[in-house]
Amino acid sequence: MKKQTMYLRMISGSLIRRRSRMLVALLAVAIGATVLSGLLTIYHDIPRQMGQEFRSYGANLILVPSGDEPSLSAADVEEAMAYFPADSVVGIAPYRYQTVKINEQPFMAAGTDLAEVKKTSPYWFVNGQWPTEPGSVLVGEAVADLIRLLPGSPLTITGTDASGKSFSRDFTLSGIIQTGGKEEEFIFMSMQDLENAMGNADEIDVVECSISASGETLDAIVSRIGTNVPAVTPRLVKRVTQSEGAVLTKLQSLVYLVTVVVLLLTMICVATTMMAVVTERRKEIGLKKALGASNESIIKDFLGEGIVLGAFGGLLGVILGFLFAQAVSLNVFNRPISFGLPLIPVTMLASIVITGVACLIPVRSAVDVDPAVVLRGE
Amino acid sequence: MNLLELKDVSKIYGSVKALQHIDLSVRQGEWLAVMGPSGSGKTTMMNIVGCMDKPSNGAVILDGADISRETPKNLTAIRRDKIGLIFQQFHLINYLTALENVMVAQYYHSLPDEKEAMQALERVGLSNRAKHLPSQLSGGEQQRVCIARALINYPMLILADEPTGNLDETNENIVLDIFRQLHREGSTIIVVTHDPEVAEEAQRTIVLEHGRIAAISENHQKNHQK
Ligand SMILES: Nc1ncnc2c1ncn2[C@@H]1O[C@H](COP(=O)(O)OP(=O)(O)OP(=O)(O)O)[C@@H](O)[C@H]1O
Ligand SMILES: [Mg+2]
Numbered sequence: 001m002k003k004q005t006m007y008l009r010m011i012s013g014s015l016i017r018r019r020s021r022m023l024v025a026l027l028a029v030a031i032g033a034t035v036l037s038g039l040l041t042i043y044h045d046i047p048r049q050m051g052q053e054f055r056s057y058g059a060n061l062i063l064v065p066s067g068d069e070p071s072l073s074a075a076d077v078e079e080a081m082a083y084f085p086a087d088s089v090v091g092i093a094p095y096r097y098q099t100v101k102i103n104e105q106p107f108m109a110a111g112t113d114l115a116e117v118k119k120t121s122p123y124w125f126v127n128g129q130w131p132t133e134p135g136s137v138l139v140g141e142a143v144a145d146l147i148r149l150l151p152g153s154p155l156t157i158t159g160t161d162a163s164g165k166s167f168s169r170d171f172t173l174s175g176i177i178q179t180g181g182k183e184e185e186f187i188f189m190s191m192q193d194l195e196n197a198m199g200n201a202d203e204i205d206v207v208e209c210s211i212s213a214s215g216e217t218l219d220a221i222v223s224r225i226g227t228n229v230p231a232v233t234p235r236l237v238k239r240v241t242q243s244e245g246a247v248l249t250k251l252q253s254l255v256y257l258v259t260v261v262v263l264l265l266t267m268i269c270v271a272t273t274m275m276a277v278v279t280e281r282r283k284e285i286g287l288k289k290a291l292g293a294s295n296e297s298i299i300k301d302f303l304g305e306g307i308v309l310g311a312f313g314g315l316l317g318v319i320l321g322f323l324f325a326q327a328v329s330l331n332v333f334n335r336p337i338s339f340g341l342p343l344i345p346v347t348m349l350a351s352i353v354i355t356g357v358a359c360l361i362p363v364r365s366a367v368d369v370d371p372a373v374v375l376r377g378e
Numbered sequence: 379m380n381l382l383e384l385k386d387v388s389k390i391y392g393s394v395k396a397l398q399h400i401d402l403s404v405r406q407g408e409w410l411a412v413m414g415p416s417g418s419g420k421t422t423m424m425n426i427v428g429c430m431d432k433p434s435n436g437a438v439i440l441d442g443a444d445i446s447r448e449t450p451k452n453l454t455a456i457r458r459d460k461i462g463l464i465f466q467q468f469h470l471i472n473y474l475t476a477l478e479n480v481m482v483a484q485y486y487h488s489l490p491d492e493k494e495a496m497q498a499l500e501r502v503g504l505s506n507r508a509k510h511l512p513s514q515l516s517g518g519e520q521q522r523v524c525i526a527r528a529l530i531n532y533p534m535l536i537l538a539d540e541p542t543g544n545l546d547e548t549n550e551n552i553v554l555d556i557f558r559q560l561h562r563e564g565s566t567i568i569v570v571t572h573d574p575e576v577a578e579e580a581q582r583t584i585v586l587e588h589g590r591i592a593a594i595s596e597n598h599q600k601n602h603q604k
């Protein structure tokens with residue numbers, strides 16, 4: 001028989017036949033690895049998450065009618081849009097607002113281009129679906145709560161049209177939006193639907209534009225539109241962009257600190273567990289020495305067990321850590337986490353090294369004791 | 379020819395003089411019994427001879443070389459190559475089967491050989507227990523596994539510290555039978571025992587008292603044809 005075969009038999013015997021002891025150790029290692037991979041995943045994903053979070057603040061420039069003008073026309077908007085750098089436009093969503101009633105309760109309805117809204121307001125969390133066909137609407141959560149609507153519910157909207165006649169139209173609720181802002185009090189439908197109900201077209205109250213450009217470029221755009229398109233007044237909306245960097249670094253260093261502290265704690269926890277598990281086996285070490293095992297081969301035996309434990313614990317930790325990070329991400333950011341594949345080897349390696357070192361410390365001290373002393377006890 | 383020679387060997391633990399000025403020679407192929415009250419230094423002497431401990435004073439010559447000045451590393455090698463140890467408390471590895479426990483000794487010595495290990499178990503009458511864990515074996519069976527393990531590398535010296543101390547009479551007889559057979563085959567055996575009947579089986583008995591040799595007696599038994 002090869003030496004390795006016996007070596008593996010000894011290690012697997014120890015791991016399998018001392019199951020309950022090994023499970024405790026495995027659990028300790030797995031928990032450590034879980035915390036490590038979970039926090040690393042979050043740490044790694046924060047810039048992406050927060051970037052989306054910040055970009056989510058959507059429109060950074062709005063167009064409103066100038067002076068006493070009641071509304072903008074599509075032509076005005078087109079004229080203003082000519083001043084946007086073509087390749088930096090993320091989305092342009094026109095809105096027309098109108099008071100309507102559902103069950104005799106007044107609400108504000110907005111007609112818009114829903115496909116563009118999706119780009120200018122990516123932070124909208126839609127429970128249900130974005131409308132894809134005429135006659136379906138999105139309502140804010142506050143509205144849905146007030147009149148007890150669920151995605152798929154029918155609803156009838158009544159109101160007074162442009163010529164003073166009353167109208168009543170049936171819609172289907174395709175989704176409920178959560179934004180944390182005043183959008184939750186609105187009903188959103190396609191511009192076409194609203195225009196059909198109102199009986200007139202080409203009235204735009206405001207246009208929200210999301211443009212990815214620096215502050216100076218935006219300033220230039222604003223002044224050019226202001227001077228060249230009299231019907232339109234452009235306004236810059238302060239996005240969080242300026243402070244984005246600062247907040248991000250602070251947040252990330254906070255998570256980094258937490259990761260380091262928790263990692264240290266779990267390392268100590270794993271190490272003490274492993275030490276206890278190994279120290280229990282001083283007799284076995286003494287016996288192996290009495291049988292003529294060199295210190296190196298005893299260390300090799302325990303290291304082998306430690307590595308297998310570390311690898312299995314690490315693997316478990318990768319899986320559990322991902323679930324943990326996913327849960328955190330869904331709760332905090334409302335978005336799934338992206339999982340970095342390099343985390344798998346990093347976690348496994350860290351877990352193997354920590355477990356191995358934790359094994360070595362007590363084995364090294366036990367190995368130097370005379371076998372006579374160890375075997376004498378009892 | 380003397381396989382083992384102790385010259386003025388003493389061992390002092392702090393204020394306890396566990397062994398004092400021991401002089402002793404053991405011939406190749408001899409079966410020696412060591413008796414004496416508890417605390418008289420029997421285990422201490424066995425540990426020194428078994429390269430598990432070093433004397434405070436004196437020389438221990440095993441197979442022509444003084445082992446009392448060796449480094450721990452060399453002592454481990456000598457123990458592995460020349461000595462078979464049998465303990466009173468068996469000391470088996472609890473997560474390995476009987477067969478694997480025997481193979482561990484081969485593993486640390488040279489190469490594990492399952493067939494040979496199996497033969498060693500057969501020899502102590504345990505071939506049908508090879509796949510059992512120590513916890514599934516009786517005390518007598520565990521001790522026989524220890525003997526198989528001690529013999530597996532053909533040691534020149536077998537050291538047994540109260541091998542029958544924890545066994546009933548039936549198992550004691552099984553173990554003694556194995557020793558008799560080993561003796562006939564020419565093994566050198568040193569057995570520590572409290573049991574005069576066990577001691578009588580040996581060719582010579584020494585009695586320790588307070589770390590000194592108090593008596594030496596030759597046994598003339600029918601079963602020592604040599
Ligand atoms: N590591 C040690 N440190 C201090 N004293 C020790 C140590 N080992 C043994 N002794 C002492 O040395 C003396 C001899 O011990 P030893 O174990 O050799 O006795 P023994 O003859 O084997 O006794 P028993 O029949 O009870 O096994 C005892 O007084 C014991 O307390
Ligand atoms: Mg003793």
